[in-house]
Amino acid sequence: MTFVSDLFAIALGGSIGAVLRYLITLTVVSAPLSGWLTLHGSVGTTLANLLGCCALGGLFQFSQALVASDWVATGWAASLAHPRTLLAVRIGVLGSLTTFSTLIGETAVFASQGRILASSMLLGINVIAGWCLFWAAAAVVRNWTS
Template sequence: MTNMIAVALGAAVGANLRYLLSGWVAQQMGSTFPYGTMLVNIVGCLVIGALLTLAATRITLSEPLRLLLVTGLLGGFTTFSSFGYEAFALIGEGNWVGAAIYMASSLGLGLLAVFLGAGAVRLLISG
């Protein structure tokens, strides 16, 4: 139960941070390009890289704290940070082919899934 509460609290904070930062960036830069989302994704990748490297080399994170910060906060902020770190981990293991497949398929299949989901909804609402 403690782990679930940690994830929930982190996710609530992360999602609100994403909302606030994305909204602020859109006000500053305009909304013709998703600058806010791009910034959130880049910041999330920076933070997860720093945090998990610190956790692997310098500090010990308890399971609830790791869940609060990584799964909850960063997961609520952006799941792209997890994608970035997992690709980084594959490269770090020397699995360049696996990393390339993971990155290309995640992006390509993710975009395809968006198109399929949007198409399915259009079909459903058009009759």
């Protein structure tokens, strides 16, 4: 029963993350952006990836605080601390919100069009900014839980 419940939690989280990703992309595509920015779908992917990295960094540190210290989660944090909830958020929501395969596909399209700079910038922004946001969020949560 536990395994099946975990799968359902991940599936529920995945559906939430997929809808969030779609809404982010729709919002970016429909936003009036400046004329030089023609990569609307890529901006949506980047925004989803960066938000996901930030959330994952915070969740990572939250999990670390639960395991490695005397800090005790209360209220909503206690609900988030449940292993099944962590699975639903980490693998389900954030797994479907962030999309490495979409990122690689978009960079490949730009590269195949000869837009090497756009391809490289898109990949670099996602990887470097994502890494920075992950650790920045972890630091914020570390301060919150200590």
